[in-house]
Amino acid sequence: MKNKTMPDKDFFSPIKAWKFLFKKPVTIKVPYVKREAAERYRGFHINDWNECIGCGTCAKICPTDAIKMVEVDDLPQEYGQKPQRPVIDYGRCSFCAMCVDICTTGSLKMTREYVHISPEPEDFIFAPTEKGIHGIEEVPVGWVRDEASELLELERVEMEMLDGEERVQSFIEYVKGYSKEQAIHEAARCVECALCTDRCPQHMQIPEYIKAIWKDDLNDALKWLLKGDETNNMLGANPFSAVCGRVCTHKCEEACSIGNRGEAIAIRWLKRYIVDNVSDYKKIIEIKPAKKDKKIAIIGSGPAGLSAAYFLSTMGYDVEVFESLSKPGGVMRYGIPSYRLPDEALDKDIAFIQALGVKIHVGISVGKDISLESLKEKYDAVFISTGFSLGRSTKVPGTDHEDVLQALPLLREIRDYLRGEGPKPKIPKSLVVIGGGNVAMDVARSIARLQKVEYGQVDVKVTSLERTFDEMPADMEEIEEGSEEGIEFYPGWGPVRIIIDEEKIKGVELKKCVEVFDENGRFNPKFDEIQKLYLDADMVVEAIGQAPDYSYLPEDLKEQLEFVRGRLVTNEYRQTNIEWLFAGGDIVNGPDIIHGVADGYWAARGIDEYLSKGVK
Amino acid sequence: MGEVKLFFGPNHPGMHGNFSVHMYVEGDTVERARPLPGFLHRGFEKLMERRLWYQNLALIPRICVPEPDINEVCYAMAIEKIAKIDVPERAQWIRMIILELARIASHMMSFPGIGGPLGLYTSSFWGVADRDRILDIFESLTGARIYHMFIVPGGVRKDLTPKIQDLIVKTLDYIEGRLPDYEDLIFKNRIVHTRLKGIALLDRETALELGVTGVGLRATGVPYDIRKVDPYLFYDKVDFEIPTATDGDAYSRVYLKYLEIYQSIKIIRQCLEKMPEGKVNVPLSEGSALRYKVPKGQAYVHIESTRGEYGYFMVSDGGEKPYRVAVRGASYPQTFIGVEKYLPGTRIEDVPIWLSTMDVCAPEVDR
Numbered sequence: 002m003k004n005k006t007m008p009d010k011d012f013f014s015p016i017k018a019w020k021f022l023f024k025k026p027v028t029i030k031v032p033y034v035k036r037e038a039a040e041r042y043r044g045f046h047i048n049d050w051n052e053c054i055g056c057g058t059c060a061k062i063c064p065t066d067a068i069k070m071v072e073v074d075d076l077p078q079e080y081g082q083k084p085q086r087p088v089i090d091y092g093r094c095s096f097c098a099m100c101v102d103i104c105t106t107g108s109l110k111m112t113r114e115y116v117h118i119s120p121e122p123e124d125f126i127f128a129p130t131e132k133g134i135h136g137i138e139e140v141p142v143g144w145v146r147d148e149a150s151e152l153l154e155l156e157r158v159e160m161e162m163l164d165g166e167e168r169v170q171s172f173i174e175y176v177k178g179y180s181k182e183q184a185i186h187e188a189a190r191c192v193e194c195a196l197c198t199d200r201c202p203q204h205m206q207i208p209e210y211i212k213a214i215w216k217d218d219l220n221d222a223l224k225w226l227l228k229g230d231e232t233n234n235m236l237g238a239n240p241f242s243a244v245c246g247r248v249c250t251h252k253c254e255e256a257c258s259i260g261n262r263g264e265a266i267a268i269r270w271l272k273r274y275i276v277d278n279v280s281d282y283k284k285i286i287e288i289k290p291a292k293k294d295k296k297i298a299i300i301g302s303g304p305a306g307l308s309a310a311y312f313l314s315t316m317g318y319d320v321e322v323f324e325s326l327s328k329p330g331g332v333m334r335y336g337i338p339s340y341r342l343p344d345e346a347l348d349k350d351i352a353f354i355q356a357l358g359v360k361i362h363v364g365i366s367v368g369k370d371i372s373l374e375s376l377k378e379k380y381d382a383v384f385i386s387t388g389f390s391l392g393r394s395t396k397v398p399g400t401d402h403e404d405v406l407q408a409l410p411l412l413r414e415i416r417d418y419l420r421g422e423g424p425k426p427k428i429p430k431s432l433v434v435i436g437g438g439n440v441a442m443d444v445a446r447s448i449a450r451l452q453k454v455e456y457g458q459v460d461v462k463v464t465s466l467e468r469t470f471d472e473m474p475a476d477m478e479e480i481e482e483g484s485e486e487g488i489e490f491y492p493g494w495g496p497v498r499i500i501i502d503e504e505k506i507k508g509v510e511l512k513k514c515v516e517v518f519d520e521n522g523r524f525n526p527k528f529d530e531i532q533k534l535y536l537d538a539d540m541v542v543e544a545i546g547q548a549p550d551y552s553y554l555p556e557d558l559k560e561q562l563e564f565v566r567g568r569l570v571t572n573e574y575r576q577t578n579i580e581w582l583f584a585g586g587d588i589v590n591g592p593d594i595i596h597g598v599a600d601g602y603w604a605a606r607g608i609d610e611y612l613s614k615g616v617k
Numbered sequence: 618m619g620e621v622k623l624f625f626g627p628n629h630p631g632m633h634g635n636f637s638v639h640m641y642v643e644g645d646t647v648e649r650a651r652p653l654p655g656f657l658h659r660g661f662e663k664l665m666e667r668r669l670w671y672q673n674l675a676l677i678p679r680i681c682v683p684e685p686d687i688n689e690v691c692y693a694m695a696i697e698k699i700a701k702i703d704v705p706e707r708a709q710w711i712r713m714i715i716l717e718l719a720r721i722a723s724h725m726m727s728f729p730g731i732g733g734p735l736g737l738y739t740s741s742f743w744g745v746a747d748r749d750r751i752l753d754i755f756e757s758l759t760g761a762r763i764y765h766m767f768i769v770p771g772g773v774r775k776d777l778t779p780k781i782q783d784l785i786v787k788t789l790d791y792i793e794g795r796l797p798d799y800e801d802l803i804f805k806n807r808i809v810h811t812r813l814k815g816i817a818l819l820d821r822e823t824a825l826e827l828g829v830t831g832v833g834l835r836a837t838g839v840p841y842d843i844r845k846v847d848p849y850l851f852y853d854k855v856d857f858e859i860p861t862a863t864d865g866d867a868y869s870r871v872y873l874k875y876l877e878i879y880q881s882i883k884i885i886r887q888c889l890e891k892m893p894e895g896k897v898n899v900p901l902s903e904g905s906a907l908r909y910k911v912p913k914g915q916a917y918v919h920i921e922s923t924r925g926e927y928g929y930f931m932v933s934d935g936g937e938k939p940y941r942v943a944v945r946g947a948s949y950p951q952t953f954i955g956v957e958k959y960l961p962g963t964r965i966e967d968v969p970i971w972l973s974t975m976d977v978c979a980p981e982v983d984r
Contacts, residue, residue, distance in 0.1 A: 007810045018798065027746045039753075041775060061907055061950055064672035097675040099765040102774070103906055111760075144760045149898040152671065152773040152906035189904020290736060537885035582858040 008261060038113035040142040043096045045114045046089055046129035050076075052108035055083035056194035056258040059100035062152065066101060071128065072551035080200045091117070091125040098144045100115075103152040105192065105421040142601040144465070149582045158187040162271055165485030169446075169453045170177070172340045172419055176247070181217075182382045184274040186216035188258060191266050192530040197253035198237065202590075206230055206237040207253055207268055214271055220285045222275045227286050228351075234606060235402040239598050240311040240354055241304055243346040244333055246273030252478070260378055276346075279357055282353040290317035295612050298323065298380040300367045300553075303331025303593040305386035307354055308601025309608075314357040316609050322359060325366035327422070331388055333594065337550035340445045344420070368553025377581065382608045386577075386586035386597070387409030389547035397434060399499025400543065408440045408544035415447050428455045429540030433509045435496055436464025436544030437473035442480070444542050445488050459487035462536050466526050467516045481539025494534050508537040534592075549588045553602040558582070574607025575600055583608055618685045619665070620648060623965070627656050627979075631734045631969025634682070634979035637652070638956055642965060646905070650960035651897040652953050657983040665942045670696065670770070673904040673939065680765040680944060681982050684723040686715050689768035689923045691929035692942075694849065696770040698833030698916035699933055702899055708772035709850045710908040711890035715758070716850075716920070717881040717888070721792065722751040724881075725977075728799065731871050731929045734969035735812055740803050745928055747795055750788050770909075788880050796878060803870055813868035819959060819973045820865055821982025827958060828950040832873045833975055843921040855887040867974040874923070910937055924948040924976040946981025953982045 029036060038044060057074070058127060060068040067090045076084040087100070087109070101109050112133050119125070133140035161177040162168070168175035179187065189547045192209040199374050206225045213222035219231050224231075249269050257265035275488030279285060295318050299306045302324040311321045328334055355361065366417035367373060374382055392407030394400050404427075417423030417479065428451045433440045434529055446523065463483070464565055467473045501507065513532035519525040549567055551559065562579050563570040568591075569584045571577050577584055585600025625642045626632035654938040661680050668792035677692050678685030690712055705945035727742030728909055731737070752762040758781050759774075761766035766775050805807055820828070821837040834841050842859045845850040862869035896983065903910065905945050913935040919928035928945035946952075960968060 006814045007805065007807060011805035012807060014801040015807075027749075028723045039757040041759065041760040042756060058907070062669075062672065064675035065669060095675045095764070095766070096761060098760065099671065099675070099906070147775065148900075149772070149776060149896070151900065154904055186903055187909075189908040190908055192905055216902075291687050 014069045014130055019238040021516040022466070023340060028579045030341075032116075032414055033123045034445065038115055038141075038143065040113075040143070041145075042111070042115065044101075044112045044143050045091070045117065045127075045134040046087075046144070047110050047112055047131055047133045047140050048087065049108040049131050050086065052106045053086060054081060054106055054108075054196070055085040056105050056192065056196060057083070057087075057111050058103050058105050058192045059087050059372045060548070061192065062099045062103045064097060064099065067091070067095070067505065078303045081196055081258075082250075083196065083199070086128055087426055088126060088128040091127065091540050092122075098150075099152065100114070101144055102146045102150045103192075103607075104146065105153065107196070110142055110146075114139040128214045128269060139350075140565040142250045153192070153259060153263065154190045155259065157190075157264040158183045158616060159266050160267065165482070168340065169450055169459060169486040171454075172338065172447075172450055174247075174343050175340055178277050179267075181278070184214055184271060185217060187271060188212070191215070192258060194258045196256045196258050197266075197268055198257035199260065201253050202235075202596045203239055204237045204599075204600060205239055205253070211268070211271055214275065219275055219279055220365045223279050223282065223285050226272065226275060226461070227282060228288075235312065235602075237317065238312070238602070239351050239595070240274055241333070241594060241598055243271070243276040243350045244275055244342060245305070245595055245598070247346060248333075248342050249595050252474045252595075253292065270511040272406035277348065282349075283356050283419065286353075288315050288357060290315055293317040293612075295319065296321070296606060297382045297384065298376045299384045300373075300376075301331060301386040301388060301586065302329035302363075303363055303386055303388050303586055304333060304597030305388075305600040305604075306331070306384065307351065307359075308598040309384045309482065309583075309604045310359045310587060310601075311354045311357065312602050312605030313608060314354075314359050316605065318608075318612075320359045321370070323365045323367050323376075324361060324363045327363055329363060335416055336409060336443070338412065339419060339441050340446070340450065341443075346417075357606065365571050366553075373553060373555060373558070381526065381612055382581050382583065384583045384585065385588070386584065386600070386609065387550065387553070387588060389591070390484060390550050391544065391548045392433075393546045393548055394543055394557060395496050395545060397496045397498050399501050399506075400508060400541075402499060402501055402541075404539065405499060405543065408434075408436070408444045408542055409541060409547060412443060414442075415451070427540070428452060429538065430456060431538050432462070432537050432540050432542065433538040434461065434463045434542045434544055435465070435509070435544075436546075437463070437467045437475055437492065437505060438544065438546070439479060441465070441542075441544035442475045442483055444544050446483055447480075447488060447591055448542075449483075449486050449488055461487070462489045462493040462535065462538070464494045464509070464511060466493070466495050466517050468517070472517065491534065491536065495528055495531070499533070506539050506541060507539055508535055510535055547587075550586075572607075574610065576607050576611065580611065618745060620657060620910065621912070625968060626629075629969075631728060631973065633973055633977040634652075635973050636952065636977055636979040636982065637662040638960070638968070640960065640965070640968070641706070645842060645964045646791055647960050647965065648961050650678075650956050652956045652982075654979065654982045657979045659983070660897070660971075662942055662944060663937050663983045667938065668774075669907065669937055670909045670911060670939065672983040674766050675764075678766060680946070681922070681927075681978050682763070682980065683726045683978075684923055685764050686719040686768065687920055687927045688929075689757065690922060690943075692820065692851075692926060692931075693768050693770045693929040694920075695916045695929045695942075696911050696933075697933065700770070700911050702771050704772055706851075706893055707776075707895045708897045710888050711773050711777050711897060712768060713850045713852070713855075714777070714885050714888045714892075715755075715765070715773075716884045718751050718754060718921050719786075720754075720881045724749045724878050725751070727871065727874050727923075727973075730798065730801065730971075731803070731809075734973055735746050735809060737809065738802065742804070743795075746837065747792060748773045749909040752790065754781070754785055754788055757784055769843060769956045770911075771899070771900075774898070776897045777892075781829060785885065785889065785976060792878070793882055796875070799875060804875065808870065811863070811868065813871065813970065813974075815864075815866050815868075816967055817867040817959075817963070817974060818865055823958065824865070829925065829955065829975075831921075831923065831947060831949075832870045832877075832977065833925065834950055835861045835873055836869040838863040843919055847919070847920070849920055849965050850883075850893075851888075853889075853893065855884050857884050857887075867970050870974040877923075906936060910935060911939075919945070922947045924978060924981075944981070944984050946978065946984055948976045948978040948981050951975040952977045952979075 732741035782922035
């Protein structure tokens with residue numbers, strides 16, 4: 002049959018394919034010849050266990066659910082990491098490398114290995130290590146994350162603040178707070194690893210409330226703040242969310258997994274966003290516990306005392322708080338300056354605690370107006386949280402001068418004055434603050450503001466033993482912001498004497514500090530006596546730490562209690578050796594508000610347990 | 618002798634993929650035909666609604682095995698249309714290169730497709746071996762050979778390095794040099810002519826009525842190609858032609874694919890030339906991939922796949938997962954609806970030729 006569609010000359014064309022008979026085949030002889038995979042090949046995983054923090058983000062993004070986090074016993078138990086590592090089921094893995102691109106530390110990578118043979122199905126479920134699936138030393142690395150394939154947003158949404166020049170002119174809160182868009186954006190960066198929850202002393206349910214912000218459900222977010230995990234005894238609740246949303250030491254942000262490669266989530270500001278945008282807690286949070294016929298007295302209305310009061314009243318107890326000063330709040334009201342923590346925020350938190358039925362008796366000093374024994378008679382249990390109210394002195398010559406002040410009384414005086422409840426404090430033309438902690442910063446920045454208003458210029462010098470800003474216990478942001486406000490820093494100097502001429506302070510003589518801590522890590526400063534520094538001042542403030550005042554404790558009780566370095570020893574429920582006496586706050590743990598809240602929480606649970614067993 | 622029911626596929630050398638046709642034959646002639654899909658049903662569209670926007674990137678390429686990238690491009694383009702994302706220029710050129718490489722690879726795969734029913738196994742071996750060279754490019758560029766999972770909303774995941782560019786240039790030169798061999802083997806072959814010319818005739822009216830696009834329609838003389846009709850990416854900035862034929866038979870459909878390989882090579886060369894330096898991706902600007910959201914809205918995007926118009930209709934309710942994604946599988950009309958229409962009256966031995974030249978693609982039907 003003749004085909005009309007094809008010219009006859011092409012008849013032999015297909016035969017040309019025979020030329021390949023004499024050529025080498027294009028196929029390779031696997032497994033005798035090994036084929037190298039491409040440079041960015043997505044093969045089996047490797048995971049550097051020293052870098053991996055077990056955050057589980059890889060397992061969350063995995064589209065095929067191939068990654069499971071498995072607990073590993075012999076890993077270090079540290080904050081900022083979890084003792085678990087990813088295990089990959091290669092029966093499910095689709096080798097998309099999204100786990101690599103989203104890895105918060107960059108420990109997870111893919112190799113160029115692609116052949117794995119085993120008769121055992123278990124061999125295909127594998128926890129990657131640095132050595133890869135075949136356990137060889139030098140694994141050829143394939144796909145790694147780069148800037149273009151990044152699946153995290155590493156930069157924080159910037160918080161708007163007043164600039165240094167502007168904020169030093171008043172005590173107005175200078176951090177403006179997130180807008181709705183900013184907060185939702187910031188919340189969207191979270192990967193829900195909950196390393197922050199582990200780190201927080203109170204174990205606040207941070208991923209849950211951040212998620213609620215992201216979903217724009219502020220009522221739910223507030224519930225997580227004030228009620229915590231309702232299925233687990235309100236673990237993680239924090240009655241001082243408005244306060245902590247401003248001045249918390251935010252250890253959570255140090256643990257944040259995003260912080261490994263980028264900037265940690267602004268957890269503190271997000272907490273503040275929730276409380277600032279909710280008008281009244283009472284309308285959203287309903288707490289109506291069954292009343293219990295037991296009464297508890299709390300001495301001191303600081304973070305620990307009022308937190309204990311909050312948690313006890315949610316359990317149905319009658320709680321009465323005794324405060325020696327004229328307003329409740331303790332260090333939150335009388336210590337932290339109002340440019341960081343305005344009264345309105347604190348009042349919002351305290352109003353909610355009072356709305357639960359907590360009675361706060363102000364102006365009553367236990368030990369003077371009323372004795373601890375008489376409280377014991379009237380109440381079923383007593384919680385003490387009196388804080389560190391006494392200042393410490395360097396005791397160098399000249400510190401007995403009347404213009405050498407202690408930090409805490411001065412801060413209290415300033416706040417009373419600003420509230421219109423006290424006389425104007427003496428404002429120095431130039432001030433030297435001795436100390437490198439946050440209290441020293443508070444004094445320096447408060448006086449700087451008063452100076453600016455009074456004299457139009459700032460002259461405050463801060464000196465500390467610690468030789469670098471990193472060593473100083475104050476927050477880095479406090480130091481940076483203080484510098485912006487015109488405060489000068491002299492780290493690495495220790496005071497020798499206060500220079501006094503004609504009964505007036507002229508300045509401070511300092512010597513160089515060579516070493517603050519000895520080999521054992523104990524505080525034991527060494528000085529270079531030759532290097533000297535003179536700072537002019539007409540007032541000196543000592544802010545080198547505080548001490549507790551136990552004068553209200555009767556002697557016979559004091560003998561039964563156990564103290565270690567000025568702090569009370571308690572069990573995990575904050576119960577002292579005297580079974581009806583519980584304690585918390587700075588006198589037990591310290592050093593910040595959130596530790597006080599945690600003390601209040603555990604003490605409340607301890608008191609509940611103690612009272613429900615029946616008072617002996 | 619009465620009517621006999623004959624099962625064709627899913628396990629049959631002449632059948633493309635897991636698809637089956639029930640034929641009622643009398644003698645050698647097909648009387649009626651009924652498609653039987655579902656062997657590959659995984660519910661892609663429904664699965665997409667349960668996964669995060671980013672997680673879907675690992676799922677969607679599976680809707681088309683020989684040419685997975687069309688899914689990635691459609692998915693990304695639909696999101697970009699709803700969210701109004703401006704994709705960097707370089708990323709768009711890279712996407713074009715990937716699409717055209719995938720087109721070449723897919724067309725190469727159609728030679729084995731036609732080799733099987735004809736018994737011309739040399740074309741099968743050649744097609745698979747040469748397609749592997751394209752897969753080598755994909756391996757270097759995207760890190761994977763078949764399912765690339767490389768195109769993301771906002772761009773592509775990694776840059777095209779000069780080294781990869783060299784590899785592309787070399788491979789294109791090689792393939793261009795190889796194409797005359799294919800011409801000699803397949804298109805100047807007496808047997809191929811006898812078996813394909815005038816066989817499996819699809820006229821223009823039926824093609825339009827069924828909604829057949831791609832080479833099936835172009836073989837009937839309609840120059841319909843989305844790249845020209847509604848240019849996406851930078852297809853309006855490159856110079857290429859749409860080969861058409863008028864016969865509407867199996868031969869012209871295969872031959873058009875062969876001609877399109879030349880056009881794709883031409884497009885890729887222009888892309889490499891015109892591609893500017895710069896970023897390949899818009900960084901995530903609203904949080905991590907775990908909390909990626911697409912604003913409320915809907916979009917339809919369509920691109921030209923090797924089998925015709927391939928489209929994604931996407932609806933977002935503003936959440937972290939798609940509300941609905943509907944896929945227009947390009948071969949759906951000719952595979953699912955078409956077999957009932959065009960198979961009756963043909964001889965049994967022509968059925969594989971019909972199905973392989975009409976590009977049956979089971980996952981597109983079973984999506």
